[in-house]
Structure formats: C-alpha cells, structure tokens
Amino acid sequence: MQQTILVVEDEPAVRELEANALTRLGYQVLQAASAEEGYGLAKQRQPDLIILDVMFQGKDGFALARKLHSLDETRHIPIIFVTARDQPDDMARGFAAGGKIYLTKPFTEKNLETAVRSLLPSGE
Numbered sequence: 001m002q003q004t005i006l007v008v009e010d011e012p013a014v015r016e017l018e019a020n021a022l023t024r025l026g027y028q029v030l031q032a033a034s035a036e037e038g039y040g041l042a043k044q045r046q047p048d049l050i051i052l053d054v055m056f057q058g059k060d061g062f063a064l065a066r067k068l069h070s071l072d073e074t075r076h077i078p079i080i081f082v083t084a085r086d087q088p089d090d091m092a093r094g095f096a097a098g099g100k101i102y103l104t105k106p107f108t109e110k111n112l113e114t115a116v117r118s119l120l121p122s123g124e
Helices: 012-024 035-045 061-069 088-096 109-119
Strands: 004-008 028-032 049-052 079-083 099-104
Touching (some): 004 035, 012 109, 035 061, 049 061, 061 088
Parallel strands (some): 004 028, 004 049, 079 099
C-alpha cells in the first residue's frame, strides 16, 4: 500500500517542490497551505508522515505539532520540520514539540529523501 505524506507549507513554490520530490519517490502526497488546513487533513486522513513548516501567518508549526501529538488519532504520526529557522533554540523547540527530524532551508532533494526514508523506509 502506498504511504501518504502530508506537506504543510504556506509558500506555494516550496510546497510544490516538496510534493513533486515525494511523488517521484513513490509516496502519495497531501498538501496544506496553512496550519489549520494541515490540522484538518491530519485528523481526517491520518497520513504516515507529516512534513511541517515552522512559520505560518499567525501560527507556528511547533504549536500544530504539539496539538497533533496531544490527540490519540494523530500522536503516532512522525513529523519532519522543514524551516529557515536554524538556531539551536528553534531546533530544541522542534524536538520538544514532537518532531523527529529538523531540516533547515535551503535543503536538497536528497536531504528530504534521506529524512523521509529514515522514518518511512518502505516508501516504494
């Protein structure tokens, strides 16, 4: 069965780049342009993995991760943070919020693939 990844990213170009790379790797990709949309899709579709930006207008990805990890139906879903915030305190907040991997922008497609495959090793 094809594994599903939810990409939650408010910047359309970055979201498309991530989605296209993941599709080429054989994953089904859901896309959300906001934290609210991502929350709804995560609850409804329960993907195998979430790729989550940190900075959204009026929200932050850390809060969304904490919210998802507080719910029985979504707490098992691993989260990869992908963000331009590269300070040690930001990374610590990401891991404290439940993130498994913290990728900083800019990143390569190979970085993304390696991160995803470390959490979903049987993606093809």
